[in-house]
Amino acid sequence: MAKSILITGGARSGKSSLAERMTLGLHPTATYIATAQAFDAEMAERIAHHQARRGPEWTTHAEPRDLVGALEATDGTRPRLVDCLTVWLSNLLLAGEDWQGAAERLVAALPRQAAPVVLVTNEVGAGIVPENRLAREFRxxxxxxxxxxxxxxxxxxxxVSGCPVRLKPPQGEGPTP
Incomplete structure (x- = not known):
């Protein structure tokens, strides 16, 4: 079983940069599994910004919905960075797919991975209750x-604000001071 690391936080909290550093700390080259889709110019700009930040040590594997398939296709010796789970979830919800079944398959697949996986997600439940049904379902x-x-x-x-705090240490290690 390979190591899996989940990094969560709010928007623009520094979680993607942290995930990139952690992933390359595991191996000098890595695979970036990108879940975003450029439906508009603003999202295309965000994707371009993420791509520009990464260097030649990264291979990109774009997969908006079949995340387990992407993990299986890229499993080997290099670590993978999945950015991000909440965008993946949005893609599934908007496509009318069974997000619960997909989440169950992901949770079952992670412990079977041979190479490490670093996953980025957004912490979305700390704000106000959304006013519409789809937003509440997403949250x-x-x-x-x-x-x-x-x-x-x-x-x-x-x-949080670019400062990482370990919430769950690897087995055998104590909590972060």
Whole structure:
């Protein structure tokens, strides 16, 4: 079983940069599994910004919905970075797919990976209750997904204002002081 690390936090908290550093700390080259889709110019700009930040040590594997398939296709010796679970969840919800079944398959697949996986997700439940049904469904689904993935991850980190805090240390280690 390979190591799995979940990194959560709010928007622009520094979680993607932290995930990139942690992933390359495991091996000098890595695979970036990107879940975002450029449906508009603003999202295309965000994707371009993420790509520009990465150097030649990264190979990108774009997969908006079949995350387990992407993990299986890229499993080997290099670590993988999945960025991000909440965008993946949005893609599933908007496509009308069974997000619960997909989440269960992901949770089952993570412990079977031969190479390490670092996953980025957004912490979305700390704000106000959304006013529309889809937003509430997304918030609730993200909470359930994050809990399930955290449960099978070897480490869980929270990033706030660029400052990482380890929430779940690897077995055998004590909590972060």
């Amino acid at each position: 609730d689904a993200a909470g359930f997904l994050n809990q399930a993935v955290a449960g099978v991850s070897d480490e869980v980190w929270l990033c």
